[in-house]
Ligand code: SF4
């Protein structure tokens with residue numbers, strides 16, 4: 001057991017406070033023996049990923065804070081020479097700013113792109129877990145400034161409930177990330193159904209979505225809109241029916257790259 005970051009994406013408003021605070025903390029100070037100064041530009045030890053799903057007017061945006069995962073089995077540590085990267089007892093992975101000089105391979109080894117190369121100092125650099133603040137009994141700056149409580153830090157045992165059901169980035173790499181995420185939205189499929197003859201939206205149209213042996217059902221709302229949310233990526237088949245109208249059929253909707261807004265779909269009256 002050791003320290004972990006727990007990030008609830010549903011609580012992240014995308015205010016960027018954490019990203020700015022990390023820069024402020026580390027660009028104007030060197031915190032030896034944990035870190036040399038971070039350059040003013042080019043490095044984001046904590047970066048906010050902005051994910052835009054769908055297309056106008058059905059667009060959803062969510063934000064994912066990403067930082068060094070302080071991995072259980074860090075790829076960066078494996079290539080470091082002379083103990084230039086080490087794992088502390090509390091689990092934080094630290095790049096020694098003296099020993100790591102000239103070791104560009106440390107930056108190249110991280111599969112998450114969490115390590116930056118400082119050309120001027122000839123030094124690989126990344127999140128230190130704000131080890132200098134922890135030494136004073138404080139919390140990391142990014143955690144301190146997060147007004148929604150989206151990003152938290154502490155003992156793994158304290159966050160057992162959060163971690164159960166949480167996900168980590170690229171688990172297939174087997175590095176054992178210690179930054180846990182919850183509530184990352186899945187894809188959506190949405191659209192609007194209308195009657196082109198009367199030029200009105202169609203309410204309560206029955207929408208039936210399938211993917212393999214899985215099915216989802218919903219109805220269009222007051223505005224003729226339907227939404228299937230939080231879907232796994234992949235290909236779907238959709239049928240839409242409404243009394244007195246010809247049915248609609250979408251044999252293949254692919255959400256691999258993005259959520260899909262099918263836009264305004266006309267449904268013709270039977271016999272017209
Ligand atoms: S400070 Fe909190 S709410 Fe703002 S971007 Fe960072 S994690 Fe999200």
Ligand code: SF4
Pocket residue numbers: 067068069070071074075076077093109110111112113114115126175
């Ligand atoms: S995320 Fe990258 S830099 Fe951080 S501990 Fe893991 S391998 Fe090392």
Ligand code: SF4
Pocket residue numbers: 021022023025026045046067126127128129130140141142143
């Ligand atoms: S723990 Fe400190 S160094 Fe790491 S991302 Fe947060 S503010 Fe930056």
